Amino acid sequence: MDFTIKLSFIVLIFLFAWLYQEQNQEWDLQRNLLKDANNFAAHDAALQIDDDEKSRGRLIIDDTLARAVFEDSLQRNLGLDGSFNPRPGSPVLSEVRILHFEVFDESNATFPFFYQNPTYRIAQWIYGPSVISVIETDHPRFVYRVFQHLPIRVPAIQEYKENRL
């Protein structure tokens, strides 16, 4: 009887540790997916250069188009629907939220400058026209009501740099 109780206790601890491990692994996979998708989406948004301005020698990113392409790219990479909820078969477990989307180009900034965003803890020198974005999703929860988890939040900065080669 004593043996059974001890072993049952060990099994309970194992179950908790196992689920916790699975949760951490899933967190890492989700974070990587989000980071890659955010990088791709910021990259795609930064490619939306205004051709008329370019012909005048200015690198200006079309804000509206950049935002639309950013959203489309996120949806394609993460398998999301129009309201950023995962579609069936999506690798993402819950809704993705776009927290911040900002464009810097020759119409609203002088380069280089030191970009600081205390809300999302971003601090970086920006050397050229850029797209800065922050997205987040919920922390995967396999172990319920034990710990409070912060959402997975990832930033991405895509910038044009002078080719010094």
Added chain:
Amino acid sequence: MKETLIRAIYMPVLLYMILQPMLSYLDYLYDLVVKLNTAYLTQKAAVEGMVTPQLEQEVINNLTAVGFSEDEIHIESNPTIRYRGERIDVIVRVERDRTLFPYIFTNKQQPSYYYGHGSIISEFLD
């Protein structure tokens, strides 16, 4: 006798407890490495306009270095060059022949491959 019987019943549980974390971690690492290589391939493909044979070989080398065989790796992408502004889709699929214990006890089908997908707009200028 009763104690021995209990020990015999619990032995598979103990084995499961010892092996499961290791197998699960290994499976997670394989999944992660496929997804990371897909992201790498997608970023490189944006510059080149397509997944070139050299890029494909580089990813195959990366994946075979962690234990996959070349036959298990399937890379799909646009067969022709995509110019600046056009979208490139890259899919890396690697066969998943490693059995995960929990699926034995459920009626669910274990995923049959590790899967990575990336979609990016080409930067390529002729």
